[in-house]
Amino acid sequence: MSTIPQDNHLATALPGPRAQALEARAAAALPRAMTAAMATFAERTDRGILEDVDGNRLIDFGSGIAVTTVGGAAPQVAAAVCEQVGRLTHTSFAITRYAGYVELAERLNALAPGDAPKKTALFNSGAEAVENAVKIARRASGRQAIVCFDHAFHGRTALTMGLTAKAVPYKDGFGPFAPELYRVPTSYPFLDGLDGPAAASRAIAAIESQVGASRTAAVIIEPIQGEGGFIVPAPGFLATLQRWCADNDVIFIADEIQTGIARTGAWFACEHEGVVPDMVTTAKGLAGGMPLSAVTARAEIMDSVPPGGLGGTYCGNPVACAAALAVLDMIESQGLLARARDLGERGMERLRGWQETMAQVGDVRGRGAMMALELTDPRTGAPDAALTGQVAQRARAAGLILLTCGTRGNVIRLLPPVTMDDSLFDRGMDILADCLESAIQDRAEA
Numbered sequence: 001m002s003t004i005p006q007d008n009h010l011a012t013a014l015p016g017p018r019a020q021a022l023e024a025r026a027a028a029a030l031p032r033a034m035t036a037a038m039a040t041f042a043e044r045t046d047r048g049i050l051e052d053v054d055g056n057r058l059i060d061f062g063s064g065i066a067v068t069t070v071g072g073a074a075p076q077v078a079a080a081v082c083e084q085v086g087r088l089t090h091t092s093f094a095i096t097r098y099a100g101y102v103e104l105a106e107r108l109n110a111l112a113p114g115d116a117p118k119k120t121a122l123f124n125s126g127a128e129a130v131e132n133a134v135k136i137a138r139r140a141s142g143r144q145a146i147v148c149f150d151h152a153f154h155g156r157t158a159l160t161m162g163l164t165a166k167a168v169p170y171k172d173g174f175g176p177f178a179p180e181l182y183r184v185p186t187s188y189p190f191l192d193g194l195d196g197p198a199a200a201s202r203a204i205a206a207i208e209s210q211v212g213a214s215r216t217a218a219v220i221i222e223p224i225q226g227e228g229g230f231i232v233p234a235p236g237f238l239a240t241l242q243r244w245c246a247d248n249d250v251i252f253i254a255d256e257i258q259t260g261i262a263r264t265g266a267w268f269a270c271e272h273e274g275v276v277p278d279m280v281t282t283a284k285g286l287a288g289g290m291p292l293s294a295v296t297a298r299a300e301i302m303d304s305v306p307p308g309g310l311g312g313t314y315c316g317n318p319v320a321c322a323a324a325l326a327v328l329d330m331i332e333s334q335g336l337l338a339r340a341r342d343l344g345e346r347g348m349e350r351l352r353g354w355q356e357t358m359a360q361v362g363d364v365r366g367r368g369a370m371m372a373l374e375l376t377d378p379r380t381g382a383p384d385a386a387l388t389g390q391v392a393q394r395a396r397a398a399g400l401i402l403l404t405c406g407t408r409g410n411v412i413r414l415l416p417p418v419t420m421d422d423s424l425f426d427r428g429m430d431i432l433a434d435c436l437e438s439a440i441q442d443r444a445e446a
């Protein structure tokens, strides 16, 4: 197992010679739709550092899109995977069952919010979990309509891209979309200035007038919207919505694919608001990089689907289950929920400082190791996607893996592995601060 010094270092400009050679082969062999944020190729990872094929050590503020929360190739996870892969790689759970799947379901049932008995089914990707959550909700409710929100992201498959809000690049030219999906306004405090109950009333009014409670199978919502811009809803928004769902026998689905499993400093982001969803989807942080997702819901909802109604050839793969069990053990034994909260405090303090000194930093927000800054024009308040792109480009060239997001393309998001140490995190924040300042400065001089 590799250990990499936890300091950043550029041996070459990015991309280095080996990465350039791979880039040329990729351009010839892969569809041009498969773009990448970083102009390099990965060789290995360890906690907060990704080393590329040219020996450059990059600071990881992306965790492979919120996946390697416990660190990439974490030794405990790698050991569990190696043990499992040498013993049993696949049977298909529908043919011959194995203990790891059951154990992981038990763990997720116990961790998911609420005291009611729960059951879990495993899948491969986030979108596949959302697809199955919708199937189960329709079967359980006997209704068809699914309500989603402005700025939502729920995946890129035929059903889930209809739930996803942003047209380019996720939906443009890929229609038609699945029927019986309805989009209503969300809570976006920086833009709408509404308190939580008011934003929820607006959403509920839209559902009641455009869909009808008695036709609505489920409301699906990210407790903190991810790809849409790391939007933390105003306090009370989720709880008000959840209460309306309960009053109207509408299934409340929390899509915790990005927020779940320690990312926000809790097992589930719903817990920060004391909200108990009927159903929850998880994926990204669940298995340390192995493809795995889960739908966890109250037992009677899950058992509304008759025998044989759920599954798939690879779903709940034994190697992925072994990785997930090791991830859950790591979070528990190493206190990683608290560590995510610490990183969040450390990061938000810096972000708030930048907001005070740089007028272009319109908003800063987040929970735990899921933080963001939204860049806007100080005079008009308009989103500044160009500046956002420039900052990201500079940071990436300087060796910081940095992701953007937002329906309006003007949000920089921070998703460090929580096993990153403080000094490396601070160095990453220093690089980001320099890139912000220099991009703003160059803008002023242009």
Ligand SMILES: *Cc1c(COP(=O)(O)O)cnc(C)c1O
Residues within 6 Å of the ligand: 125, 126, 127, 128, 130, 153, 154, 155, 156, 222, 226, 227, 255, 256, 257, 258, 259, 283, 284
């Ligand atoms: C990433 C994501 C998905 C889709 O997951 P994939 O594994 O990419 O299919 C769904 N919902 C949310 C909230 C996500 O962040």
